[in-house]
Amino acid sequence: MSGTKRTLNSLSDTDLLAGIKTGDGIERAMRFIYQSHYRMLESYVCNNSGDPDDAADLIQEVMVTFIELVQKDKFRGETTVKSFLYTLTRNLWISELRKRGNDAKRNEEFETSRDTLEADAAQYVMYKEAQKTIVALFDKLGAVCKQILTLFYYEDLSMKEILERTEYDNEQVVRNRKYKCLKELTDLVNSSPATFDNIKAALQRTK
Template sequence: MNTKKIQTGYEDQDIIEAINHSKNLDPVIRHLYHTNFDSVASYIRANSGNDEDAEDFFQEAIVVFINIVRKGNFRGDSSIKTFLYSIARNLWRNELKRQNRVLMRETNYYEQTEKEEQDIQESIGEHEVKDQLLHLLEKLGDNCKKILLLFYYENLPMKEIFQHMGYETEQVARNMKYRCMNKLKGLLNEHPEMKQSFRSLLANG
């Protein structure tokens, strides 16, 4: 087979023969990259992706294409360019679906957590448990105590709290607050009398 011909890229059949019979696929892969990457990258960038995504998924598409050819499943009904583009497009669509599923799970988790925190916030304002809660907050450590007091007692938004706490971003502060809330819930589980007070307040709230 003429390797130089593959590098300049003329016939699809030459590429198929090289994949099936050649031990060195570098010239073929360079040719596929040169003739197909731009269209795949444009599609991925136009559909919520970036340059790094384009590189990763184009490389994955080439691996899938080579495997299909070697298994004898490439029938040649379409050009290699069209076929490779379709593989990359399907891989990226599956990735977007996966990302959406992850986002939905995270959204559901945060919505549930926000509801729990709203319930706790209402309870925290009740005078009969306020002093006891302050005592529990002491056990969480200075950072957790400070971030929860700023949020629940001073009613500061997270965009102010992260600056107050010296965190790099609002998301860092938000993640810290969730961890602190989980620690607080753990302490409440260790103090049934406090937990019961919360349930009573919520039931009457």
């Protein structure tokens, strides 16, 4: 065992690369890298928002990438193996952190969008229910009040535009009639307090 350890510790970069490139010494080279450089690479990951499990997964990816680059003659020992492995680890880990950041951002955006959509849907349902209540009350006010209030609140017409759609003499007459209709509506609402909040919400929404 001690002889094997000495052999691993004495493996030069040149011998390591040659063994990987020919395919005959890959296992020996990987054992040497894990023995000599694993702690350094693990420390980098753990010191930069990672944990030992992250490091283990990433270092496996680093090893696969390193072997592929050597066998494709894209790394020929221009720098030390130690430096090259460190650079690979750093680049792959930065890429992973960016991916995690984007995933977190997408999840946050999705949750925000979903919450907004659910809130809008709930508000719309309440609004439609309130509208039904208002229409029913308008019917009880009679044709004249129903026409004026519908034109004002649902068609969003001004006093001048309502005057053009009705047979009143001037805008002030329309305004006075609208006031009386609202007074009648208020009396109806007061007779059924449970509908007040829905009526108020719907009138605010339409205006």
